Amino acid sequence: MDIINHVENLKEDIIEGLKKFISINSVNPRGGGPGEKEVAEYLESYMKTMKFDEIKRYDAPDDAVKYGFRPNIVALYKGKKPKRTIWFITHMDKVPAGDLSLWETDPFTPVVKDGKIFGRGAEDNGSSLIATLFGLKTIMDLNIRPENNIGLVFVSDEETGSDYGIKYLLKQGIFNKNDWYYVPDSGNDEGSFIEIAEKSILWLKIITEGKQAHAATPNVARNAHRAAIYFAKELDEFLHEKYNAIDKMFGRVPISTFEPTKKEYNVDNINTIPGTDILYFDCRILPQYDLSEILDDINKIKEKYEIKFDVKINIETPQIEKAPAPTQPDHPMVIKLKESLKELRNIDAFVGGIGGGTCAAILRHENLPAVVWGTMDHTAHQPNEYIKIAHLISDTKVYAHLMRNL
Known part of the structure; x- marks a missing residue:
């Protein structure tokens, strides 16, 4: 498959992209960090080298940071005959490193070891952010235009309630009730779990x-x-x-x-x-x-x-x-993701719920259909957080395949 081969060719770039993300301290200000400004600038700069039709910044005013705002990036790759925009939403903020004595390496110095990339934000939410970015880059590089618009959204403040992130964007009139929303921010170590509900x-x-x-x-x-x-x-x-x-x-x-x-x-x-x-x-x-x-x-x-x-x-x-109503398990966006997982990994995925806290729950409160997926070992918020490189690359392939067929 052309997209599979292209992702393999981009493997080192994908790894370097995640290492760069980890190396930037974007700990949420409510956790004592500097916020997302530097990582947003890095991402925006890189995205300008790609074939996006539109890249916009939405800065939410916030006096808790010295520069006075929290950045959000919304980028669009237009489809051939779009009926909707398919959004992929990930977050730029990280939780604090915690007790440094429990880390084997510096949390903000990415380390590649034993087939894993270690560092704060590796799993939450850097791996999925980079995988969606390079999944879309893959179909751009191959000059593929899907039927529908593909949108990437990189938000701030997911770790402390999303007032300056997805909640702020919802007030800007960006999203449409006809759109679909993928939120790659949870999953299991097989990639077989699709989250449709939260507590x-x-x-x-x-x-x-x-x-x-x-x-x-x-x-x-x-x-x-x-x-x-x-x-x-x-x-x-x-x-x-x-x-x-x-x-x-x-x-x-x-x-x-x-x-x-x-x-x-x-x-x-x-x-x-x-x-x-x-x-x-x-x-x-x-x-x-x-x-x-x-x-x-x-x-x-x-x-x-x-x-x-x-x-x-x-x-x-x-x-x-309050927990919103779940996304319907037979929604077409769920079916499309299941089809991609079956074709690429021979996985029969199943749906369920998690403890809550992703942007998906906030979208569901607005009656917008949202699905959460990813492949990860659940090391988020732990010392020595990591993502397996195999999972990072495999998820990039899934996103590229999914985007191509939406």
């Missing part, structure tokens, strides 16, 4: 206010840290016990999850009782559950511990997204 997301920021004092005089203090520990323990147990349904559509994790995650600084020294304590939960909740009911339960437990420890507990929700 609800509920992030909790729990701020406990007591009274600071010397650790030797606890009778003077109101220990915010102790109150937070006891509250978090009961909250963790209660939520898992009450909201314990199983939904086999969400195969790998078929339950609601309620995970205590981040813990903020409280005091510098061991011999001070903290007057303020801040911790977080990341909850991914099956669509059948009502988020308002869950929040009501949380507030009832909160009141119990406010009285018990004579503290004030404030609950904030940095992110809250």
Whole structure:
């Protein structure tokens, strides 16, 4: 096949493209990073060497970054007789590296070893971003014009709610209800899983206010840290016990999850009782559950511990997204992807759901059909994140084949 051979010829360029992406620190500003400006400039510069009919920047104003905006790139390759635009949407931001002592290499210095490319953003979302870019480059190089328009969208802010990314673009009138939307941001290690549904997301920021004092005089203090520990323990147990349904559509994790995650600084020294304590939960909740009911339960437990420890507990929700209706499993865009996977890999792909958090859920909230796919080992957000080169190249072939036949 001409496209298969051409992707093989581009293999070293594809690898170098991903290494360049990894090497640019585009950690989300809400995670303490510089944002996406530098990586957007690199991508935009490279895209200008390709045969796009249109490349546009949509900069979302954001005072959290020194340059005052978050970039989004929308590029179009026009079809011969387009009935719609087929969009491929990936994100430029990354999560922080985390504990550097757990990394075997520098997170932003890409390393090729044992058939893998290591570095922050290798899997999430660099591999799919580069694979869609070079998939489209392949059909451009071969002077192939598909029937429909092919659009590439590189967004900011996917890791912290997408206010400055896909949500901003939805307000610009770019997308059409007749269009299709592929979001390469999850999958399995065989490439056989197509995501058509996501759970609800509920992030909790729990701020406990007591009274600071010397650790030797606890009778003077109101220990915010102790109150937070006891509250978090009961909250963790209660939520898992009450909201314990199983939904086999969400195969790998078929339950609601309620995970205590981040813990903020409280005091510098061991011999001070903290007057303020801040911790977080990341909850991914099956669509059948009502988020308002869950929040009501949380507030009832909160009141119990406010009285018990004579503290004030404030609950904030940095992110809250009700699960939208799933994309239909027999939608033509699902069928087209299944056909490409069968032809290229002899895979009989299946559909299901994930924990949530991709741009696809946001699109589905607007009644836009979105599908998530990719081949990956689920190393996202972990130390020593990687993508297998074989997966990177194979996915590029799938995207090129899919784009050609849309």
